[in-house]
Amino acid sequence: MHKTRLQILICGGTGCISSGCLDVEEQLIASLEKHGIRDEVTIIKAGCFGFCEQGPIVKVYPDNTFYVKVHGDDCDELVSEHLLKGKHVDRLLFKSPITGESCHHHMDMAFYKTQLRIALMHCGMVDPENIEDYIGVGGYEALAKCLTEYTQQEIIDVVKASGLRGRGGAGFPTGNKWQFGLNNQNDKKYIICNADEGDPGAFMDRSIMEGDPHAVIEAMAIAGRAIGADEGVVYIRAEYPLAVNRLRIAIAQAEKYGMLGDNIMNSGFNFRVRVNLGAGAFVCGEETALINSLEGKRGEPRLRPPFPAQKGLWNQPTVNCNVETYACIPLIINRGPEWFKQYGTEKSPGTKVFALAGKINNVGLIEVPMGTTLREVIFEIGGGIPKGKKFKAIQTGGPSGGCICEKHLDVGVDFDTLTSIGSMMGSGGMIVMDEDDCMVNIAKFYLEFTVEESCGKCTPCRIGNTRMYEILDRITKGKGKPEDLVELRELGQTIKDASLCGLGNTAPNPVLSTLNYFMDEYEAHVLHGKCPAGACKDLVNFVITDKCIACSLCAKVCPVNCIHPTGSETPNGKKRFVIDHEACIKCGACLPKCPPKIGAIIKE
Amino acid sequence: MAKVNSREELKALREKYRDNVVMRLVSDDQKTRTEIYVAIGNCGMESGARDTLKAIFDEVNAARLEKVSVIVSDCSKGCDDADAPKVDGLFLCGHDRMVDVYFPGEEQPLRYKDVDAAKAKEIVSGIAVRLEAAHA
Numbered sequence: 001m002h003k004t005r006l007q008i009l010i011c012g013g014t015g016c017i018s019s020g021c022l023d024v025e026e027q028l029i030a031s032l033e034k035h036g037i038r039d040e041v042t043i044i045k046a047g048c049f050g051f052c053e054q055g056p057i058v059k060v061y062p063d064n065t066f067y068v069k070v071h072g073d074d075c076d077e078l079v080s081e082h083l084l085k086g087k088h089v090d091r092l093l094f095k096s097p098i099t100g101e102s103c104h105h106h107m108d109m110a111f112y113k114t115q116l117r118i119a120l121m122h123c124g125m126v127d128p129e130n131i132e133d134y135i136g137v138g139g140y141e142a143l144a145k146c147l148t149e150y151t152q153q154e155i156i157d158v159v160k161a162s163g164l165r166g167r168g169g170a171g172f173p174t175g176n177k178w179q180f181g182l183n184n185q186n187d188k189k190y191i192i193c194n195a196d197e198g199d200p201g202a203f204m205d206r207s208i209m210e211g212d213p214h215a216v217i218e219a220m221a222i223a224g225r226a227i228g229a230d231e232g233v234v235y236i237r238a239e240y241p242l243a244v245n246r247l248r249i250a251i252a253q254a255e256k257y258g259m260l261g262d263n264i265m266n267s268g269f270n271f272r273v274r275v276n277l278g279a280g281a282f283v284c285g286e287e288t289a290l291i292n293s294l295e296g297k298r299g300e301p302r303l304r305p306p307f308p309a310q311k312g313l314w315n316q317p318t319v320n321c322n323v324e325t326y327a328c329i330p331l332i333i334n335r336g337p338e339w340f341k342q343y344g345t346e347k348s349p350g351t352k353v354f355a356l357a358g359k360i361n362n363v364g365l366i367e368v369p370m371g372t373t374l375r376e377v378i379f380e381i382g383g384g385i386p387k388g389k390k391f392k393a394i395q396t397g398g399p400s401g402g403c404i405c406e407k408h409l410d411v412g413v414d415f416d417t418l419t420s421i422g423s424m425m426g427s428g429g430m431i432v433m434d435e436d437d438c439m440v441n442i443a444k445f446y447l448e449f450t451v452e453e454s455c456g457k458c459t460p461c462r463i464g465n466t467r468m469y470e471i472l473d474r475i476t477k478g479k480g481k482p483e484d485l486v487e488l489r490e491l492g493q494t495i496k497d498a499s500l501c502g503l504g505n506t507a508p509n510p511v512l513s514t515l516n517y518f519m520d521e522y523e524a525h526v527l528h529g530k531c532p533a534g535a536c537k538d539l540v541n542f543v544i545t546d547k548c549i550a551c552s553l554c555a556k557v558c559p560v561n562c563i564h565p566t567g568s569e570t571p572n573g574k575k576r577f578v579i580d581h582e583a584c585i586k587c588g589a590c591l592p593k594c595p596p597k598i599g600a601i602i603k604e
Numbered sequence: 605m606a607k608v609n610s611r612e613e614l615k616a617l618r619e620k621y622r623d624n625v626v627m628r629l630v631s632d633d634q635k636t637r638t639e640i641y642v643a644i645g646n647c648g649m650e651s652g653a654r655d656t657l658k659a660i661f662d663e664v665n666a667a668r669l670e671k672v673s674v675i676v677s678d679c680s681k682g683c684d685d686a687d688a689p690k691v692d693g694l695f696l697c698g699h700d701r702m703v704d705v706y707f708p709g710e711e712q713p714l715r716y717k718d719v720d721a722a723k724a725k726e727i728v729s730g731i732a733v734r735l736e737a738a739h740a
Contacts, residue, residue, distance in 0.1 A: 001665045005657075005674065007627050062631045062673035084654075085644045086676035105634070125628055135614070136621035137629065144611040257617075258607030266609050 006041045006083060009059040011124065013048030013210055014203070014242050020071055021045075021056035027072035028058075031079040041083070044133075047211015049124040050365040051111055054094060059106075066106040067092040097361065097383060110380055111362050116343060118351045119167070119327040120367045123211030128246050131253035134214040140259050142333035146222050147267040152182055155226040159329070162337035163349040168194055168285070168322030169397065169426045170502070171348070171415035180309035181227035181319040189229035190313040191220050192320035194290060195236035195243070198282040199398025200449060201357040202429035205323035207365050208353070209236070209243035212327065213250035217273055219326035221260065222333065224271040227319055232273040235290050237280040247275050282399075282453035285427075286501045287320045289455065300455045301501035322427065324353055344370030348414035356382050358431035359389065371412035374404065378432060389434040392533075393517070397426025399446040399453075400506035402513025403439065422513045424506065438535035439518040440525055444472040446510040454503065461504030464495040468511060477538040480526040489515060534603045537586040542579050547600035550574035554590035554601060563590060626670050636708050638731060640664070641677040642719075643702040651700035659724035660703065667732050677704070705731060 008028065010021050025043060032038040049057045054068035060082065067078070070092055081087040093102040094109055106112045117123075126133035134140070146155050160175025181189065193216060197205040209216060220232040236244055251273050254260040262270045281299045283289045288302035291313050312318020328350060332340045341349045348370040354377065357363055361383035368377060374394060378384065385391050393403040396413075402423035404411075411417050415425050433442060447469045456462045468491050471484050492508030492515075499505050515522060524530045531539040544554070544563075550570050555563040555577055562583035567576035579590070594601040608614050630637050642648075642657040661674045701720070704713035705727065716727055 001623055001668045001670065002627055002661075003623065005661050009628070061627050063675050064631045064634065083676070085646065085649060085678065086642075087645065087678045107634075125632075126625065130624075132621040133624050135617050136623070136625040138618065140608075140614060141611075141618070144614050148611050256607075258609065261607075265611060265614065 004040055004042045006063075007044060007061040008041055009044050009046045009061070009124070011047075011049045011055060011057040012045035012128075013052070013055075013124075013207055014240075015048065015052035016055035016057060017242070019055040019069075023072040024056050024058065024070050024075060027075040028079070031076045032083075034076075035079050035084060037079070037083065044127045045129075046125060047123040047128050048207040048365055049106075050115075050120070050207075050367075051109075051362065052365065053361070053363040064105050066094065066104065066109075068094045110383065111364070111366075114368065114372070114376060114381060115366055116351050116369050117367045118331055118340070118343070119208060119324045119353050120211070120365070121331065122215065123208060126212065128211055128213055129249050131214060131250065131257055131259075134212075135257075138334065139214050139330070140218055140254075140257075142330035143218050143221050143225075143259065144265055145333055146225050147265055147269055152226050152228065155222065155333070156182060158333060158337055159226075162332045162340040163347075164325065164328055164332060164340065165348060165415060166322055167324035167328075167352065167427070169400070169424065171425060174321060174325055177309060177319055177321070178223060178226050180307065181223075181229070181317055184310055184317040186317050188231075188314075188316045189224075189227055190316055190318040191224045191227070191229045191232040192287075192290070192294070192308075192313065192318055193220055193232065193234040193326055194285065194287065194320055194322050195234055195240075196278050196281075196285045196290060197240075197323075197427060198237070198280065198285055198453075199400075199427060199429040200446075201431050202355045202398060202427055204353040204355050204365065204428045206240050206243050208323050208327050209240070210246055213243075213247045214254065215330055216247075216323055216326045217250055217254050217260065219329035220273055221264070221271045222329055223319055223321065223326070225269055227317070229317075229319070230270045230272070232271065233294060233313070234273065234275045235278055235284070235294060236275060238277040239280050244275060244277065251275070281455070282449070283455045283501070283503050286503060289501065290320070291318065298455070300457045301503075303500065324428070345412065345414045347416055352413070352425070352428055354428045354430050356430050356432070358395075359385055359434040359437070360432040361386050368413075370414040373410050373412050375409040377413070377430070378409070382432070385432065385434050389436065391432070392435055392437060393433045393439065393442075393514075395423075395431045395433070395442070395446070395510065396429070397424040397506075397509070398429045399449045400424060400502065400509055401426045401429075402509045403433075403442070403517060404513075405517040422516060423509070436533055436535060438476070438531050438533040439514045439521045440472060440476055440531075441533075441535050443511045443514045444469065444476055447472060447507070450503065450507040454507070458499045458501075458504055460495045460498040461500075461507060464491050465504075465507050467491060468495075468508065472511070475522065475525045476531070476536045478525065478529045478536070480522075482526055485515070485519075485522055485526060540586055541581060541604055542584060542586065542588070542590060543602055543604055544577050544579055545600050545602060546576065547598055548576040549598055549600070550576050551595075551598075552577065553593045553595070557589045557593050559587060559589060560585055627673075630671055631673060636671060638669075638672045638708060638735065639706045640672060640674045640727075640731070641704040641706070641713070642674065643677050643704070645678045647700065653701045655721070656701040656703065656719045656724060659721040660719070660728065663725050663728035667728060669728070669732060669735070671735070672728075672731060703727060707734070 058067040058070045156178045164174045165171040284299040289299045293299040308318040344350045353367045492512045562580040565575040567578040644653045699717040703716045703719045
């Protein structure tokens with residue numbers, strides 16, 4: 001049965017690779033050999049476990065011990081104490097930030113307790129570079145079922161009954177999309193997997209492809225069977241080299257085992273998948289721009305209709321779904337639509353993967369049932385805001401979404417509720433902001449991104465967003481006028497109404513939503529020339545007060561030498577320091593240098 | 605690797621490759637598995653508990669008991685008595701090669717001491733009988 005007594009899983013996602021998991025693997029092997037127990041242990045480099053903040057992560061089975069922040073030097077102790085003698089290495093266990101107690105098992109951690117993994121079910125559990133693992137957990141059974149038990153219409157009926165909606169952002173019912181693909185009669189049809197994930201701070205699709213590539217391939221084959229396509233393309237950006245590599249390995253293995261290719265499992269069904277690298281343009285996440293790019297044209301959106309299901313790639317009927325949508329399909333087929341529908345909300349069944357980033361303790365990848373409140377996501381799973389700072393807002397849906405403020409934190413997250421409060425689901429990026437973030441500046445950051453990524457086809461998007469950016473830039477520099485605020489709203493609405501594709505339709509959202517919820521901050525900038533968060537450099541001055549004891553610590557770190565002892569005298573007869581505001585570059589380096597018990601430097 | 609030609613062939617492969625992943629599948633569901641703890645710690649390294657471990661693991665594997673996990677534990681389970689005599693920092697509880705068996709949902713383990721290969725076989729077949737009875 002078991003080939004070895006122990007299985008050790010090392011997280012091999014991009015996050016953990018950058019925090020040093022490859023060294024851990026090497027040192028672990030060396031140490032196992034040194035202690036003579038290499039043959040007792042199987043080492044598996046798995047996909048992302050999600051808790052990227054605590055990486056590299058090492059999981060020991062069957063003990064079920066979850067070690068965090070493991071480095072190469074720790075491996076020897078791990079082998080000699082835990083693996084040999086059964087003594088857990090306490091310092092490498094995750095400590096609950098509330099009780100301080102060590103958590104041995106991942107289900108004891110608040111981060112995992114309320115999560116529910118469907119799209120990520122096998123991510124961080126199977127070896128993504130070994131099809132045998134995937135088959136061992138029931139992989140390709142859903143495809144076999146679709147080829148032997150179901151007609152094309154029956155496959156689509158199952159997907160429809162599950163209520164699955166597109167995880168790429170818009171939330172279009174997947175079953176209906178497939179139905180259009182089936183209804184449009186044609187000899188040649190295509191399946192596309194949209195893996196062009198481009199939102200700042202989002203890595204849901206990347207993690208799925210890195211951790212469980214076979215699930216995506218299996219689902220594409222199922223979709224191909226359902227609509228009658230024989231060719232699938234994964235459109236993925238070249239800046240995801242690990243995901244590209246693992247997908248290619250997976251495709252080659254699937255072909256070798258006969259899960260892709262001609263006459264799959266003797267059913268007469270042929271299906272092939274290839275990987276197409278994109279150059280990383282945000283607009284190519286829009287399906288018609290993606291299709292243009294696949295055809296070798298500029299990545300510019302086309303007019304819809306005709307929809308891709310009618311005339312897509314090379315003008316043939318095409319079904320295009322997102323990575324996470326595909327990842328749910330095999331489980332829906334295997335376990336049935338009713339199983340899937342028991343999770344989530346009535347109109348948005350199932351779960352959603354989110355990438356938590358920004359000012360949050362537990363940065364990482366999470367999956368929760370639809371309808372989970374933002375408060376649970378941020379404060380329970382996410383562990384709250386670092387350094388005891390105050391929560392200000394959360395941006396969902398990336399540059400296309402909007403900011404959500406404290407009063408909406410108890411809203412259960414699904415496609416419809418987020419739209420109703422001026423944001424959107426998007427692909428699932430969540431960026432948390434605290435009291436030190438200036439909302440005008442944040443809106444400017446997102447707009448800068450869309451200005452750069454606009455393909456330039458539609459004037460409102462190309463020019464309108466640039467004008468909005470200029471206004472925001474002016475405001476953050478203290479040169480805004482009250483009428484600017486009116487103009488921002490008008491421009492934003494026009495861009496939304498007059499742009500062709502989703503990029504332009506949603507680009508003003510970060511500005512419009514912050515105008516709605518954080519008007520006071522805009523007013524403070526425009527009317528009083530102040531940035532309440534102290535983030536806009538041009539509106540901030542660093543001042544040394546009379547609490548100064550003339551210790552000179554601040555002057556020593558000043559990179560431009562603009563702090564001089566030219567002020568009033570201290571009781572000891574020394575000259576207090578003064579900041580020369582003409583020369584000051586407002587880097588803030590002096591602020592933390594002033595000892596807290598003195599606290600002479602203030603930001604105003 | 606020849607291509608898979610039917611759903612039945614895929615099923616046969618799945619059963620074969622289940623061996624790769626069954627440890628991970630079972631371990632994530634701690635409530636339903638039986639756990640055999642072989643105490644090693646510092647003393648066990650000297651007293652041959654590693655042989656006990658190997659014997660137990662081989663028996664469980666041979667009997668294909670999927671829902672039984674063999675785990676190494678520290679010796680403290682057997683001899684956490686603070687008054688026990690110590691030599692060179694090691695407890696001398698007088699018991700070596702201790703094995704604790706926890707059945708699903710049970711707080712108290714069945715405890716065995718001085719477990720050798722023959723005793724290991726006996727323990728594992730006992731577990732198999734009991735699990736089969738519970739299943740039936």
